[in-house]
Amino acid sequence: MLQKIQEFGFHAKDIYDYLVAGVDPRVREYPxxxxxxxxxxxxxxxxxxxxxxxxxxxxxxxxxxxxxxxxxxxxxxxxxxxxxxxxxxxxxxxxxxxxxxxxxxxxxxxxxxxxxxxxxxxxxxxxxxxxxxxxxxxxxxxxxxxxxxxxxxxxxxxxxxxxxxxxxxxxxxxxxxxxxxxxxxxxxxxxxxxxxxxxxxxxxxxxxxxxxxxxxxxxxxxxxxxxxxxxxxxxxxxxxxxxxxxxxxxxxxxxxxxxxxxxxKGKRLPKQDVNQNGAAVYANGKHHENGKPHKNGKCYENGTSNGNGISHGTTNGISHGTTNGSTNGSAYYENGSTHNGKMKKA
Structure with a gap:
């Protein structure tokens, strides 16, 4: 077995030397x-x-x-x-x-x-x-x-x-x-x-x-x-x-x-992700609401957040879209409040 391995090693080396020897001499000087x-x-x-x-x-x-x-x-x-x-x-x-x-x-x-x-x-x-x-x-x-x-x-x-x-x-x-x-x-x-x-x-x-x-x-x-x-x-x-x-x-x-x-088939198109609050967001940068406002209040979007956008309900009636601490859009409500101060989960 050892002899066969040694013979194979010699043959492999011979093949390697033969292949390298065929390289164009004009190219050998390049890195x-x-x-x-x-x-x-x-x-x-x-x-x-x-x-x-x-x-x-x-x-x-x-x-x-x-x-x-x-x-x-x-x-x-x-x-x-x-x-x-x-x-x-x-x-x-x-x-x-x-x-x-x-x-x-x-x-x-x-x-x-x-x-x-x-x-x-x-x-x-x-x-x-x-x-x-x-x-x-x-x-x-x-x-x-x-x-x-x-x-x-x-x-x-x-x-x-x-x-x-x-x-x-x-x-x-x-x-x-x-x-x-x-x-x-x-x-x-x-x-x-x-x-x-x-x-x-x-x-x-x-x-x-x-x-x-x-x-x-x-x-x-x-x-x-x-x-x-x-x-x-x-x-x-x-x-x-x-x-x-x-x-x-x-x-x-x-x-x-x-x-x-x-x-x-659309398998590599932007997919829905779920943020830490259970909100559905899209990787293409558009933010979709993660809840519904109170029946006597309407929500109007005047901005968008990126794929990690999180929407928070606040007492002053302003909902901020944030990404890693940055704000790029807001939504506000006619009655300045949401049901129990929170958005209903979608």
Missing amino acids: LMQSPVPMTAILLCYLFFVLYLGPRLMANRKPFQLKEAMIAYNFLLVGLSIYIVYEFLMSGWATTYTWRCDPVDTSNSPQALRMVSVAWLFWFSKIIELMDTIFFVLRKKRGQITFLHIFHHSFMPWTWWWGVGYAPGGMGSFHAMVNSSVHVIMYFYYGLSAAGPRFQKFLWWKKYMTAIQLTQFVLVSLHATQYYFMDSCSYQFPTIIHLVWMYGTFFFVLFSNFWVQAYV
């Missing part, structure tokens, strides 16, 4: 590209934190707000994504590529080296985007940490390390350019969303974000599919084309399921 071990360690630490350590640390803590940090983070990624798209276009897709069978330029020409640089930058942006989930954990947004989210954020960087290492450019880089284009829109939306209620009226197109992502996967799969109908293609790494096609198709299925659950 984290000398070996897949550092990249794999980063992703394992990410999974450990978001699935175990983070939730345990936040269990008895209040969620962090992180408004300013999130605004800066999202708009930083907007700028980075715009730059990546531009570099992909200038490195080949808007200059010398045919958009069909485009081989990897393995030379050291300025344009080829420019493609190597932007391919690595695209991969590194996936490492930066791990912060998406870190923010969810720190803000205790557990509902956002889905299988789709975790799988996408961990699988993408791991596979793209090999894509950049072996084929920095050519036909296989199409989906990287499309993905960065989508991220310009996506992180712009997230940045506006993080900026606060003043910008909510500009976010009516949230539903179409998923449609844009679905379009992305269709384009990626179609572009890869044409490879199978070509008489000949000089692209050096057909395995990457197979993986890109499977990636586009698989994520199209996952995002389609999300679309159905969220917008057809």
